[in-house]
Amino acid sequence: MKKNAWNWVTTIVLVFAGATIANAGYVLWQEGNLERGDWGWFLAGQVGMIIVNLRKIWDDARRGRRPPEFPDPQ
Structure with missing residues (x-):
């Protein structure tokens, strides 16, 4: 997903x-x-x-690490 989509998902979850x-x-x-x-x-x-x-999620996102549920698109 694009960065904007992640922001929307995070907002909705919060x-x-x-x-x-x-x-x-x-x-x-x-x-x-x-x-x-x-x-x-x-x-x-x-x-x-x-x-x-949230701090852990944002740090991981900033470093380019993705959670295992969302693998990198091939």
Whole structure:
């Protein structure tokens, strides 16, 4: 894929990931399984994992390495 297509894919994935995390946190909070103080730690942990994974993806892309699921076109 072209670089622009990768940007769109990454954006869509981030939007869905953010919505999923927010929804999961909200549901846990509504059910009473997530205390008020835990809410911030839950979201901080999720955001931290996303940032670490995105950094690895961008570093690999910058160095020209592709994940095994997307082999180089022949």
